[in-house]
Amino acid sequence: MRAAVYHGERDVRVEDVDRPEIEAPGDALVRVTHTAVCGSDLWPYRGQSDRDTPSRIGHEPMGIVEEVGEDVRSVQPGDRVFAPFVVSCGECEFCRRGLHTSCVNGDGWGGDNGGAQGEYVRAPYADGTLVRIPDRYADDEDALQAALPLTDVMGTGHHAAVSAGVAAGDTCVVVGDGAVGLCGVLAARRLGASRIVAVGHHADRLDIAEEFGATETVLEGDGGVDDAAEHVTEITGGGAEHVLECVGAAGAMETAVGAARPGGTVGYVGVPHGMGDGLDLFPFFGDNVTLSGGVAPVRAYADELLADVLGGTLDPSPIFTKTVSLEDIADGYRAMDEREAIKVLVKP
Structure with missing residues (x-):
């Protein structure tokens, strides 16, 4: 598959990488249809914070479930979903308290699960992490772009x-x-x-x-x-x-x-x-x-905010002032770095 890979300061490339696969019964494989460049991605991009090189990058995935592990119950193949910027199990002490970013089983998106600026991600703890979008909105592009910021910002x-x-x-x-x-x-x-x-x-x-x-x-x-x-x-x-x-x-x-x-x-x-x-x-x-x-436990807020997005009372999509393809994501980084765009929408 194709994915964005961080190689150092102002050096993000789209490369062929291994497609993630189901590894555990609670995993889901998601084909990414929408993602974004985040302001926090600019810190390593500008050389202002450390990051391994080379490494997958991105943490705001939305897409369609293609495969699930045998223990997954909340989503099934064909469902439209999005995921917060951290993986969370939904069951540990901290998830139950609404502190999903402190999940004892938590993980990010930049490792072997794919990196969210790519064509696929593997979602560990799919039942705790993924948020399903109702079928009636699954192909509503306006609704999807309004929901995408719920992954983070x-x-x-x-x-x-x-x-x-x-x-x-x-x-x-x-x-x-x-x-x-x-x-x-x-x-x-x-x-x-x-x-x-x-x-x-x-x-x-x-x-x-x-x-x-x-x-x-x-x-x-x-x-x-x-x-x-x-x-x-x-x-x-x-x-x-x-x-x-x-x-x-x-x-x-x-x-x-x-x-x-x-x-x-x-x-x-x-x-x-x-x-x-x-x-x-x-x-x-x-x-x-x-x-x-502190770091926002966005999974704790996702359901109530999604209800308002789908109800038409909340629309953060105007923050996306530039759209690029995955192959052109380097231009998206440049545009945000040079303050030409507030936030860049990426459509693999």
Whole structure:
């Protein structure tokens, strides 16, 4: 089969690799029809985090089940499914608590199960991992593209909002205008926030934030304000009780805690990078600001978010601003690296 393989900084190639096969009774083999390039894929792509070379890459698969092991009960060949960015068994202590990313049997997609930017993946623990899309939507391309972000960024933005404690009538701030930040705006609106301030560095992305439900936007940097936290504090009259940090960089965390009202909560989901010698906790300590969040257990949210997608009340698909074939995935990486695309849809 064909699959994307990471060979080092700015070097992703599509190569012939062995097709995965059923190895255990709980496995399913899925033919990938939709996948994506994630912002977290850019860290190794830019040489800013370590990754084995060569190695399969990608973690947002959607496709059609082709074969299942003898113990699989939740899906069957022909079913349309998607999978969160981590494998989870669905039965261990942590899965039962909704912390699927801490599953004791957990795994990623980049090993011998295929890598999700390829033609096939083997899904271990299929009953715990795969989410089935009802047959009536199995060929509805609009619905499928709206559901694909549930593999990662929509569930991650939702985790930021939940961790920040967003509820009906609240004022909240979303720091970050990438795919996760934009989905954080959608999540805050879905949870009933009455005022959503989106903070970012790109005017065109903040326009999408407004389409997604942001009531105000703050452009930081060139052409915008120099200190976003100070500006947010001014326009909100002392900061927000609920702040979503959706970037993972030190500057974004500083903006988030600076925009938080004393006694408020920062829900963070950005993969930590560039924190230097460590996060300065004094601003949190001094104003009794709670820091909550972490890697998003998107499987815990998948069913409720899918219901809203299929019901027509949730559509994160506008985050896909470029579509490429698997063979052209290197151009997708380039476009995201150069900020020409927010998120790239890949159709093998």
